[in-house]
Amino acid sequence: MDVIRIGLIGFGTIGSAVADYLLNNSSYLKKKTGADFKLVKIAEKERRKVSSRYKGLLVSRAEDIIDDPDINVVIELIGGIMPAKSYILKSFAHKKHVITANKALLAEFGSDLLCASKDNNVTFRFEAAVCGGVPIISGLSESLVANEIKSVLGIVNGTSNYILTVMEREGISMREALKIAQKKGYAERDPYLDLEGVDSAHKLAVLVNLAFGFYPKFSDIYYEGITSISNLDIKYALELGYRIKLLAVAKRSTGNSIEARVHPTLLPLDHILSSVRGVYNAVHIEGSLAGKLLFHGKGAGKNPTASAVIADLVNIAEHLGRKDYINRIARDSRIKGLRNISEISSRYYLRFMAVDRPGVLANISGILGRHNISIASVTQKEKGRARSVPIVMMTHEANEMDMKKAMAKTQKLKAITKKPIWIRVEG
Amino acid sequence: MDVIRIGLIGFGTIGSAVADYLLNNSSYLKKKTGADFKLVKIAEKERRKVSSRYKGLLVSRAEDIIDDPDINVVIELIGGIMPAKSYILKSFAHKKHVITANKALLAEFGSDLLCASKDNNVTFRFEAAVCGGVPIISGLSESLVANEIKSVLGIVNGTSNYILTVMEREGISMREALKIAQKKGYAERDPYLDLEGVDSAHKLAVLVNLAFGFYPKFSDIYYEGITSISNLDIKYALELGYRIKLLAVAKRSTGNSIEARVHPTLLPLDHILSSVRGVYNAVHIEGSLAGKLLFHGKGAGKNPTASAVIADLVNIAEHLGRKDYINRIARDSRIKGLRNISEISSRYYLRFMAVDRPGVLANISGILGRHNISIASVTQKEKGRARSVPIVMMTHEANEMDMKKAMAKTQKLKAITKKPIWIRVEG
Numbered sequence: 001m002d003v004i005r006i007g008l009i010g011f012g013t014i015g016s017a018v019a020d021y022l023l024n025n026s027s028y029l030k031k032k033t034g035a036d037f038k039l040v041k042i043a044e045k046e047r048r049k050v051s052s053r054y055k056g057l058l059v060s061r062a063e064d065i066i067d068d069p070d071i072n073v074v075i076e077l078i079g080g081i082m083p084a085k086s087y088i089l090k091s092f093a094h095k096k097h098v099i100t101a102n103k104a105l106l107a108e109f110g111s112d113l114l115c116a117s118k119d120n121n122v123t124f125r126f127e128a129a130v131c132g133g134v135p136i137i138s139g140l141s142e143s144l145v146a147n148e149i150k151s152v153l154g155i156v157n158g159t160s161n162y163i164l165t166v167m168e169r170e171g172i173s174m175r176e177a178l179k180i181a182q183k184k185g186y187a188e189r190d191p192y193l194d195l196e197g198v199d200s201a202h203k204l205a206v207l208v209n210l211a212f213g214f215y216p217k218f219s220d221i222y223y224e225g226i227t228s229i230s231n232l233d234i235k236y237a238l239e240l241g242y243r244i245k246l247l248a249v250a251k252r253s254t255g256n257s258i259e260a261r262v263h264p265t266l267l268p269l270d271h272i273l274s275s276v277r278g279v280y281n282a283v284h285i286e287g288s289l290a291g292k293l294l295f296h297g298k299g300a301g302k303n304p305t306a307s308a309v310i311a312d313l314v315n316i317a318e319h320l321g322r323k324d325y326i327n328r329i330a331r332d333s334r335i336k337g338l339r340n341i342s343e344i345s346s347r348y349y350l351r352f353m354a355v356d357r358p359g360v361l362a363n364i365s366g367i368l369g370r371h372n373i374s375i376a377s378v379t380q381k382e383k384g385r386a387r388s389v390p391i392v393m394m395t396h397e398a399n400e401m402d403m404k405k406a407m408a409k410t411q412k413l414k415a416i417t418k419k420p421i422w423i424r425v426e427g
Numbered sequence: 428m429d430v431i432r433i434g435l436i437g438f439g440t441i442g443s444a445v446a447d448y449l450l451n452n453s454s455y456l457k458k459k460t461g462a463d464f465k466l467v468k469i470a471e472k473e474r475r476k477v478s479s480r481y482k483g484l485l486v487s488r489a490e491d492i493i494d495d496p497d498i499n500v501v502i503e504l505i506g507g508i509m510p511a512k513s514y515i516l517k518s519f520a521h522k523k524h525v526i527t528a529n530k531a532l533l534a535e536f537g538s539d540l541l542c543a544s545k546d547n548n549v550t551f552r553f554e555a556a557v558c559g560g561v562p563i564i565s566g567l568s569e570s571l572v573a574n575e576i577k578s579v580l581g582i583v584n585g586t587s588n589y590i591l592t593v594m595e596r597e598g599i600s601m602r603e604a605l606k607i608a609q610k611k612g613y614a615e616r617d618p619y620l621d622l623e624g625v626d627s628a629h630k631l632a633v634l635v636n637l638a639f640g641f642y643p644k645f646s647d648i649y650y651e652g653i654t655s656i657s658n659l660d661i662k663y664a665l666e667l668g669y670r671i672k673l674l675a676v677a678k679r680s681t682g683n684s685i686e687a688r689v690h691p692t693l694l695p696l697d698h699i700l701s702s703v704r705g706v707y708n709a710v711h712i713e714g715s716l717a718g719k720l721l722f723h724g725k726g727a728g729k730n731p732t733a734s735a736v737i738a739d740l741v742n743i744a745e746h747l748g749r750k751d752y753i754n755r756i757a758r759d760s761r762i763k764g765l766r767n768i769s770e771i772s773s774r775y776y777l778r779f780m781a782v783d784r785p786g787v788l789a790n791i792s793g794i795l796g797r798h799n800i801s802i803a804s805v806t807q808k809e810k811g812r813a814r815s816v817p818i819v820m821m822t823h824e825a826n827e828m829d830m831k832k833a834m835a836k837t838q839k840l841k842a843i844t845k846k847p848i849w850i851r852v853e854g
Contacts, residue, residue, distance in 0.1 A: 021573060021716070025573070029572075029573075031757045032572060032757045033572070127570070132717075133714075133716065133717030133718060133720065134717075134720060135562075135566055135569075135570030135571075138565070138569065138570055139562055139566075139570075142562075142565065142738060142741070142742070143554070143562030143565055143566075143735075143738050144562075144734065144738070145456075145459060145460070145737065145738055145741045146448060146452070146456075146733070146734050146737035146738060146741075147734055270704075272702060272723065275699060275702050277697075282721075287560075287734065288730075289448070289560065289730040289731060289733055289734035289737075290559075290560030290561075290724060290725065290730070290731045290734040290735075291560060291724060291725040291728070291730070291731055292724060292725070293560065293561060293722075293723065293724035293725075294709075294721065294722075294723035294724065295720075295721070295722060295723075296699065296720065296721035296722075296723065297717060297718065297719060297720035297721065298717065298718040298719070298720075301718070303715075303716040303717070303718070304716060304717045304718055306573070306716055307571065307573050307574055307714065307716035307717040308570075308717075310572065310573035310716075311569060311570050311571070311572055311573060314569070314572045314573075315569065318746065319745065319746075330458045330459045
């Protein structure tokens with residue numbers, strides 16, 4: 001019988017859930033997997049975080065785990081770049097398998113870490129880093145191993161999705177919805193990483209690597225959050241048959257390049273991703289053989305995340321007998337790099353706020369036309385009591401750079417009273 | 428480098444897709460997995476099915492594969508119970524790992540086959556048997572290994588789901604929708620296994636085993652297909668905020684029993700399963716840690732199925748170095764058996780066709796009341812030119828046996844002109 005001796009670095013919310021699970025379910029896991037999982041050390045600086053029943057396992061330095069020759073598996077759950085990165089690299093050097101949930105680290109240094117794990121012939125797993133309990137990492141790298149991936153579209157930030165859901169349901173502003181989310185514990189006090197799209201971009205970097213065998217430079221990933229989304233646009237989009245979602249988009253593009261971008265996106269109501277509500281996450285994958293797949297579930301929370309960490313642990317246990325590193329995430333040398341956002345094509349939703357006087361529509365559509373942007377539909381709303389009226393347009397496919405230039409020009413029109421809104425459309 | 432020598436039994440649609448994939452992608456697979464996959468023999472009785480480029484691999488008897496000591500992995504794709512069962516058992520006895528897509532065989536003899544594979548310390552995989560390209564088998568047994576599963580709800584028959592989708596969209600009858608499905612290749616000439624729920628029940632048997640560690644006797648699984656569903660009920664259900672789906676339901680129930688049943692089911696429109704359209708499949712799982720998960724994708728077709736077979740093959744390759752059998756599907760000895768359908772509780776949708784005269788509603792509701800069935804809502808439709816009017820009811824939770832008795836009694840009422848319709852409600 002294999003004995004898996006585990007060292008846990010970081011005893012926060014997720015770390016304690018993992019420890020509790022291992023403590024309470026060792027006989028179940030033994031029966032299910034034939035292996036004996038033993039949590040032998042916990043490294044946590046804030047000793048008061050660690051409940052008394054784990055005091056016997058507590059060590060003060062991560063090195064007490066990393067340098068322990070009896071430990072096979074290190075679970076890193078402290079988050080952040082440093083010292084997590086050096087802990088993981090040292091664990092590899094000491095021939096330990098590593099599990100992490102650290103998406104920021106993977107986004108920035110995933111390529112280095114994967115290489116180091118390979119060089120040391122150990123396993124490196126991170127199911128919990130993307131979408132918590134949703135098995136998207138093993139889905140992409142294992143279940144879809146036979147497929148050339150065409151695209152990955154994901155709602156991968158529960159906070160943003162919850163806020164958009166509440167804005168639509170209650171007809172309230174982003175700011176009001178954020179307050180509700182914070183009250184419910186769905187948004188942090190400083191929600192920047194979530195609302196500005198950074199967290200989604202971290203996850204997208206990991207997904208791009210798994211889907212396309214190419215690790216993007218994190219700074220090359222375009223991201224834009226939901227802070228500029230108003231409930232007016234949510235309402236108009238719905239009237240047109242679309243719902244606004246914060247989408248992480250990755251696509252195989254022309255010239256062996258990859259598109260990777262995070263931004264608010266109009267999705268048709270009959271697209272399955274548009275029915276993803278509240279704090280749920282979902283990833284939609286198109287593969288060459290399997291066709292279109294959707295994985296949907298809870299993307300955060302201590303239990304879903306612990307579920308993913310344990311799955312990784314069991315997988316490592318199953319592979320302990322192997323002599324070779326399993327090179328599931330092979331580099332695809334054909335891929336040249338990420339396409340710059342200015343080079344992409346998309347359909348767009350546009351909203352202009354304009355003084356209601358003759359010639360405005362002609363001016364706007366003239367500018368669009370001169371930038372090769374073809375209009376698919378226009379709705380001018382009733383004026384009501386406001387000084388300016390909303391003009392809502394859907395375009396045919398257009399180039400992003402053209403759109404950017406056209407929007408800058410329309411903004412300068414005298415009749416335009418606010419910065420025009422433009423949102424990409426998918427599906 | 429590991430060399431995986433593969434024997435393929437059965438060269439039908441899926442078999443040829445698997446062979447083509449292995450022929451065209453061996454260098455890709457080698458790069459991705461480090462293993463060398465070689466298809467070395469194909470057993471197919473109908474020699475004319477096998478295209479010329481495979482003639483060199485063709486053998487006439489399955490035994491030529493099973494008895495070949497150089498073959499590590501047997502892929503069984505002939506379907507049906509015999510001789511598939513004996514081929515698989517013999518392969519195990521010859522220490523070969525086996526992959527199958529044979530859900531009927533798994534439903535009837537899965538328990539025996541799993542035991543035999545364990546006794547022979549070989550791997551037995553069948554991702555392709557349930558929902559084709561959707562990784563529900565590895566999802567349940569690997570990604571969710573840490574979870575106690577509470578329930579599994581699945582739309583696992585694409586033909587039935589397509590027909591229900593078309594009936595709703597076009598407002599046509601089952602018979603007309605079936606014709607369209609047959610024309611499109613989505614329904615077989617003899618659609619019995621699909622429309623009567625047998626295929627769904629086969630898949631449910633496999634899912635129950637993975638979810639609850641208990642292999643049900645196939646004959647204990649209750650199933651009922653969609654042949655009695657009329658577009659009238661689809662329409663009335665929609666008016667009430669529900670959509671009718673053929674659902675495979677498995678739940679942990681009281682007294683360590685399991686509910687396992689297949690039947691048309693009303694699902695609330697905001698339940699994510701109700702948005703599964705056309706030939707798509709989806710399985711909704713509730714786990715103790717991961718919470719609610721949905722897997723959605725194409726459940727049939729040669730490419731999605733081949734995708735699953737190749738994923739199994741790669742998994743086997745990864746485990747070749749292992750000395751032990753991996754006991755992922757451990758038996759849960761607490762589970763006593765399946766709950767009989769008459770013992771379940773559910774909410775129900777009821778439709779009566781009644782002559783429009785005083786006292787009918789009182790008669791019906793009197794019978795329901797005497798059988799402990801409490802009515803949540805009633806709608807009596809306008810008469811129009813028909814002799815009888817539809818009375819549509821939604822009940823609160825009631826016992827199935829009570830419902831059955833009550834329905835038999837209402838049917839005897841003089842004012843009732845047709846057999847009453849009763850459909851279970853979920854979610």
